[in-house]
Structures are given as structure tokens and as C-alpha cells.
Amino acid sequence: MVNETKYSNRAIPKISLRDFDTRIDAIATELVAAAETDGFFAIVDHGISWREISAQFAQAERFFALPDAVKSTVPFTHQNVGWEKAAQVRPSTGQPDQKESYQMQYGPAMRDAWLSEEILPGFREASLAFMRKVQAVSEELMICLARGLGFDDDYFVRAHDIADPNLQTVLRLLHYFPLDPDAPIPETHHRAGAHTDWGLLTLLFQRPGESGLEICPGRDVFTEFGLRDTWTKVEPVEGEIICNIGDLLMSWSDDRFKSNFHRVRTPRDPAVDYFGPRYSMAYFNQPVKSYLVQGPLKKYPIVSGAEFIQAAVQRNYAALEARKATDRKQENAEPGPLTAASS
Numbered sequence: 001m002v003n004e005t006k007y008s009n010r011a012i013p014k015i016s017l018r019d020f021d022t023r024i025d026a027i028a029t030e031l032v033a034a035a036e037t038d039g040f041f042a043i044v045d046h047g048i049s050w051r052e053i054s055a056q057f058a059q060a061e062r063f064f065a066l067p068d069a070v071k072s073t074v075p076f077t078h079q080n081v082g083w084e085k086a087a088q089v090r091p092s093t094g095q096p097d098q099k100e101s102y103q104m105q106y107g108p109a110m111r112d113a114w115l116s117e118e119i120l121p122g123f124r125e126a127s128l129a130f131m132r133k134v135q136a137v138s139e140e141l142m143i144c145l146a147r148g149l150g151f152d153d154d155y156f157v158r159a160h161d162i163a164d165p166n167l168q169t170v171l172r173l174l175h176y177f178p179l180d181p182d183a184p185i186p187e188t189h190h191r192a193g194a195h196t197d198w199g200l201l202t203l204l205f206q207r208p209g210e211s212g213l214e215i216c217p218g219r220d221v222f223t224e225f226g227l228r229d230t231w232t233k234v235e236p237v238e239g240e241i242i243c244n245i246g247d248l249l250m251s252w253s254d255d256r257f258k259s260n261f262h263r264v265r266t267p268r269d270p271a272v273d274y275f276g277p278r279y280s281m282a283y284f285n286q287p288v289k290s291y292l293v294q295g296p297l298k299k300y301p302i303v304s305g306a307e308f309i310q311a312a313v314q315r316n317y318a319a320l321e322a323r324k325a326t327d328r329k330q331e332n333a334e335p336g337p338l339t340a341a342s343s
């Protein structure tokens, strides 16, 4: 049976970073209000021009246009870098996302994860320069959010120092494949299944027209993988950065700031949905591995950045295993078509 999605047209806050130094308190108030409620907000006047964003999208298109045999020479690794294709299974769906992605970091994790200059001239330098620009915007947001929690202004900035070789921050390029509006698309097809992000704060870039992102504000705790909620579509607007709070900041703020579900929905209705390819870029602020994480109220035990991310990976894995077990039980209970046994 098809689950009908419920939608609400709630507007997500649009926050301008114009005149940051003089307006910092007003900006912090707006950011904290958004972080405490929906956990999503759009940033404008952030200083990265549409030309610069478009240039990095062009780099992403160059990368993904390469043959799979070339991209697979820089495979996704446990260091959280590299290329994957239709390999990320979300606990919310139990199915691999129908996309490919390539993740880059600043430090030694990238040792074997860059393609050579012969294959993709200029890609590495351009991508790192773009990442530094997104880092600068992230740092402005971090200062405001630290202020809101009563930490020193540079508290999160120090924890996300791009000069530290153990920083875990990632720029992920994403490519969702085009679909044929005239061909049936199986219910099990998901562009990106519903999930929360693990890190501190995610900054997402989209291109106008390439829609599909949906958010689900109003979740209380990050340990659930529950669905069937009310979703809101986020139409891409030129130059806007969509930001969302991640699980790490939810924990680091003693649950004051909300890490909420989002997904990229598979198009279903040719009259309204976008079936073409979608490119997006997500900058995941994730701390230096050794940095110690604990909220001002000490609601959760102190953990290192590395432990937090590892626990998130394990929680995801456990939820996935539980989901597989439930799916297997249901398959055994319902007499259905015979399928070949998998070994």
C-alpha cells in the first residue's frame, strides 16, 4: 500500500548575514529562534556569490560525468571520504538511496581520495577553495549559536579548526539520477531516504528547478527513526543556503537546538514533480576527533568528537539491522511470490 505523504506549507526562516559584525546580536537571536524550533533555516547575504556556487556545481558535474571505472578508484572509505553509488542504505527506508556522492575533507583522510590532476585538472584546488568559503560562513553561524548557548564566541570555531589534521568536516557532492516520467517507478525507489545529519550543522546548496528536498520539522529526540509525519517542500532559490542542525549540536545543546528529518523525495507525479537530474552539495561541519563534546547543562555524558560520530554510525547500523529483521518477519508471515533465496 502506498503511504500518502502529508504536507504543510510552513515557511522556513530566511536569515540575512548582511553587516555581520555590527548586526551579530540580532542575527544570533534569529538563528537561535530557528534552531530551537524547526532546526532549519535559509541563509542569504552570506558572501558566497551565485557565480562561485555555480562554478563548484560545474566541478561536481565534471566529477560525476567521469566513467564509474574512474570514480571507483577513489571509493568511499571508513574515513568518510570518497565516492559511492547507490550504496547508502537509510534505516528509514531499508533501501539504498538512488544517487551517487563524493565526499572531500581538508586533511590526511584525503590522501588516496583525490583523483589526479591528469584526470580532473583544477578540481582539487577549486573544491578546497570553495570549502574554505563555506567554512567562513559556517564559522559566523557557529559564533552566533555558541553565544546563544552561553559558550565563548569561538567555542565551536575552535572545535572545527580546518588546520587540525583530525577535523572531520566534509563537503559532499551529490548527484541524483534522472527518471523517466512515463515509466513506473517502484515504491522502493528513494532519492535520499529520510534521515537526520550526524554533525554540528549542515549547509546545503541547491540549484533552482532541481527540487525534491523535503523537511520534517518538529521532532523531539534524535534516537527515533519514525516516519509518517508532515513534510514541507523546500524549493531551491538561487544563492540561498539551506542550513540544518545536526545530531551533534542537538546533543551539545542539551536538546535545545533540534536536529530534524529531511529527505529528497522520488518524483511521482509528472504534473508537479521534477524528474530531471538533481545536483546538490552539503557541507557537514563535524568536529576535530579529540574535541570533547558536552552541553552547558551536562545532560549527556562527555564524549569526544570521534566517539560521537562513531556512536551515530553504530546507532544507524543497529536501526538498519532491526529494520531488516522486521522486514524479514513480515515477508515470512505474508504468503507472497516465491523469490530466489539469497546466500
Ligand SMILES: O=C(O)CCC(=O)C(=O)O
Pocket: 172, 174, 192, 197, 204, 213, 262, 263, 264, 280, 281, 282
Ligand atoms: O541532496 C540533498 O538535498 C540532501 C542531501 C542530504 O540530506 C545528505 O546528504 O545528508
Ligand SMILES: [Fe+2]
Pocket: 195, 196, 197, 262
Ligand atoms: Fe542530510
